[in-house]
Amino acid sequence: MPTVSMTVNGKPVSAEVEPRTLLVQFLREHLRLTGTHVGCDTSQCGACVVHVDGVAMKSCTTFAWQVEGCHVTTIEGLAKDGKLHPMQEAFREHHGLQCGFCTPGMIMAAVEMVYRKGHDLDEKTIREELDGNLCRCTGYHNIVKAIHAGARAMRDSAGA
Amino acid sequence: MAMTMNGEVRLQAPREEVWTKLNDPEVLKSCIPGCESLDKKSDTEFEAVATNKIGPVKARFKGRVTLSDLDPPNGYKISGQGDGGVAGFAKGGATVTLTPAEDGGTVLSYAVEAQIGGKLAQLGQRLVNGAAKKLADQFFEKFAAAVNPKEQA
Amino acid sequence: MTGTGIGAAVRRKEDLRFITGRGHYTDDISRPGQAYACFLRSPHAHARIRSIDTSAAANLPGVLAVLTGAELQADKIGNLICGWMIHSKDGSPMKMAPHPALAVGKVCYVGDPVAVVVAETLPQAKDAAEKIVVDYEVLPAVADPAKAKEGPQIHEVAPRNTIYEWALGDKAATDAAFASARHVTRLDIVNNRLAPNALEPRAAIGEYDAGSDSFTLWNTTQNPHVARLVISAFVGLAPEHKLRVIAPDVGGGFGSKIFIYPEEVVALWASKRVGRPVKWTCDRSEAFLADAHGRDHVTHAEMAFDDKGKIVGLRVHTIANLGAYMSTFSSSIPTYLYATLLSGQYAIPHIYCEVDAVYTNTVPVDAYRGAGRPEATFVVERLVEVGARELGIDPPELRRRNFIKSFPHQTPVIMTYDAGDYEASLRKALEIADYKNFPKRKRESARRGKLRGIGFSTYIEACGIAPSQAVGSLGAGVGLWESAEVRVNPTGSVEVLTGSHSHGQGHETTFAQLVSDRLGIPIENVSVIHGDTDKVQFGMGTYGSRSGAVGMSAIAKALDKVEAKAKKVASHLLEAAEGDIEFKDGKFIVSGTDKSATWADVALHAYIAHKFSGQELEPGLKEGAFYDPTNFTFPAGCHICEVEVDPDTGEVTIVGWTAVDDFGVVINPMIVEGQVHGGIAQGVGQALLEHAVYNSDGQLVTGSLMDYAMPRAGNLPSYKVDMTVTRCPSNPLGVKGCGEAGAIAAPAAVINAVTDAVGVEDIPMPATPQAVWSAIRSRAQPRQAA
Ligand code: FES
C-alpha cells in the first residue's frame, strides 16, 4: 500500500492507505478526526468540506493521495489557541445550526467564501455561494445571517 | 424503466447471409458491447457475461441471451437479461426485421426495448435512454461491419 | 431570573461541540474490534426468491458472516411490527403482513434487504455482497397507490392490497349538509411522496457482551426506549434489561428516525453471531431506498358552503400509500393524525372522511415532519382558497367568517381545541405581509413581465402527543406520556434526565432554561442527559412536537417534587417550620425573617444529612416524574407566501414569507424561530421541489440527491417570523410545540400563491417550472398580467 503524507491542522501526518481511500475516510478513520462528515455519496451535500491549501474541497470526492504534501484544515483545526474562529462564533450567536451535522462543512465553506468574496457579503451572494452545501434543519435563514456576520467579524479580528 | 427506440442499417449482403450471421455465436459475441463470453446452451440460448457502464454505475452482467420468434430469413427477436449484482439488473431486446433491398443488399431494421432496475435505475435513469441507444448502435454498427467486411478494409 | 430563564433567547449549550467538530454521531463512534456490515438489497420491486447462494461471498478474505432470512428464522428472530391498531369500517382489524428484517421467500420493494455481509472492513463487505447470487422470479409490481387495489397482490393477508378502509365522522349528516349547500368546491389532490433526508444518514453499531450476555446498540434514533421495547418484546433479540440502546448525537430526524428498522436489528443480531461489534452506516443513495418515506396520499375532497360563505360540510376520500410493509407507526398517520385535523381553524359542523390504506411495492411510508397534519392542512387550505375564489370572497375574509371563536371547541372529528386566537394571528400576518398593498406590488411585477401571487395558510396542528388513555382508545399500542428525573448533586449542580431526545431541537438548552428558571441556578450548572436507556429509566422520545409540552412538563413536575423535598431540608437547616419556608430566586427564606439558605447549602445538607434524622427524612435530593398530558395541544397560525412567476419559464421565486404562529408560551424564541424556518423550508421543498418518484415497475427513479431536489439556500427567501400567544391550558408550562408548524403550513401557502399568480385552480406538487409552465399554457383564458 502506498504512503500518503500531508499536514493536517498544522501537524504532519503520514500513513499507508489503499489507493482508493478517500480524503474523508483518511481523516475520519485513520486520523479519527470525525468532525468532517459524510452526508451523501454523490458530491451534493457539502458536509465533508475541508480546506486544502486554503481552498474549500469536498473531501468525499478527493482521494487521499491527491492531496499529497498539502496543508489540510478541518473543522477541528479552525479554532486557534483555544479561541473560536469568528465564523464559528457567528454560527453559535445567530443559531446557524440545529442538529449540527451540516455545520462543519458549512463553516468551512463559509470561511473560504470570505477568502474569495471578501468581508461584505450580501444575502444573494451568500445564498448562491452555498449552492454546494445542504442543510435540512435550519431553512438556511440563520446560516445566511451567521455568514454575513461572521464575514465581518473575520475582518475585525484580522484588523485587531 | 422501459424505453424503446428504432433504427435501421443497410447491409451489403443478401438476406440469407445476414440471417446466418445473426445466428452465429461468434458474430454475436463480437457485436454485444462489452461481451466477455457467450456460451451456446442450445440453438437459441446463450449464457453471456458482459461489462457495461450506465451513467455512474459500471457493472458486470451475467445473464442469458435468447433468440425467439425465429422466422428465417425475415427476422427474430434477440433478448438479453443480465444480473449486475448490487448494481441491479438490465433487460432488453431487439426485434430484428430483414428486408431485401433493391441493390441486392438487406435492410436491417430494429426496434429496441430496454429496462433497468436497482442501483442502475436509481442513479442512472436520466442516462439510460442515451446509454441504451449507444449500446444498440454499437451492436448494429459492429454487426454491419461483420457483414460488410469490404468496408472494413 | 436573569437572561437564561423562560422566554430568553439563550445561545445553545450544545453548539460548542458541533461548531468545533466534536459532536459524537453514531458513525463517529468506533468500538474495539468492530466489523462492518453491508446489505444486499433487492433490485426488483416484487419477486419471489428461488435461491440465494452465499458460498462465493463467504469465502472471500475478511468475510466473517453472510446472513440471510433463513438464518434469521433459524435463530427465531421476530418480525418488525406496526404498533397502532386501526380497524376498518366493517370492524375488521388492519391487515399487518409479516415484516422480517431480512427477506424470507420474497422481496416486496426495491431496497428490501435480502442478505447482509459482515466483514473486517467495509470494502471487503461490499466486495463480498457483489458475489452473492440471488435467483429471483420477478413478479408484476404496483407502485401507484391509486392503482394498488387492482394491482398484483403483495401479501397473502391483504386481498386487494388493502390494509384498512377506515372512516371518521357522520356520513349521513355530512351528505345532508352537502345536499342543502349553496356551493360546493371540489379538488383532486395528490400529496406528493417525499424522502425525509435528514442530513446524517442512519447508522447502527450492535455489540454483544458474552460475559454479561447483554447487548448494546448505538443507533440514530429519536426514541431509544421505544427501540429497546420493540427489539425486546417483538423482535425478541434480548430481554429488555439485557439491551442498552444509546442514541448519541443524531443529525436530524424529522420522523424518519422514529421507526425500528431492519438494519439495527440485524447489526445487533449479527454482533452475537460473529462475536464482534458490527457497524452499519447507510449511504445516501441507500437511504433513499431504505428510510421510510412520507406523505403519498391521493385525495378527492369537497367543501360545501352556504350563501354567506360559511362552510357547512367537508367530505374527504383519501388513498394512503403505506408501502410494502407497515412501518412502526404508519397506520396512525393517515387516520388519527390526519382526519382529526380536517376541521382546520374553522367551525365546520359536519365532516366525513374515508381513508383506504394500501400496500404497494415501495419502501414503507410513515411519519415525516408533520405526519398527517400537513396532508390535512393542504386539503383544507386548498379547498378554502379555491372556494374563496369561486365565491368571489377575499380569501382572508372567507377564513375569518369561518374561524372558531370560542374555546374549548369540539370538532366533529374527535379533537377538542383548548385555546387559540386565529383572528389575531391572521391580522398580524396581514399587517406584516402588507396585504393591502399587494395589488400595487402585483402591478409592479406585471410591469416587469412577472406574475405575482399571494397565498394563505391558516393551519392548525395537534401536538404534544399525547394523552395515553385517549390514544389507547384509538388503537395506540403504547402510552404517550413522558418521564423525567431531576438529580441534584451535593454541590447544587443539577442533572436532568429526560425521555425526550434532541436531534437538533436544542433540548440541552431549553430544558436547562426551565431548570435555571425554577431553581434560580446558573444555566451552566445544569446538564441535560438523554438518549441512553441505561441512564434514563424510560421515555417515549421526540416526535409530534411533544418534547416541550410533554417532556418539559415531566421535568416541571419533577422539579415540583425536588422543591418540596428541598424545602423540608431547608426547614431543618434553618430551624423553621416547613410551612414557613419560601423558595425564591434560588434562595430558601424563612418568611418574615432575614434567615435564608442558598440552593447550594440546601443541596449539600440534603446529602450530608447531619441536620435531620434519616428516619424522619430520606437523605439525598433526586426526584422523578411521569407526566401524561390531559389533551393534545393545538398550535396554530397564519403563513402568507408571496411569489413571482416567470411566465416564460414557469420558474417560481418566493419573494416574501410571513409566519405568525401561536405556540403558547415560548421558552426560547431563538430556537422556536429556528424550528419555524426549518419547517417552512421543508414545506417549500414539498411544494416546489421534492418528489420521490417510482416508475410503473416500482423502480425509484429519484433515488439520489442528483434527481431528488432538496431545497438549497438559493431556493428559499428569508422569512419574517412573528408570534401571538394564547397560553395552552393543558399543561403546566402553557406551551404548545413548534417543531412541525412550518412544514404543515407551508405547502398550501405556496400552492395557493402560485395558483393565484398563474390564475388556475390547481397545480400539482411539486410545482416545478415545467408544471407551472404547462399550467400557464393550459389556462383557458389567459389572465392579463396587468
Ligand atoms: S459527503 Fe456529501 S458532498 Fe461530500
Ligand code: FES
Ligand atoms: S443543522 Fe442539521 S443539517 Fe444543518
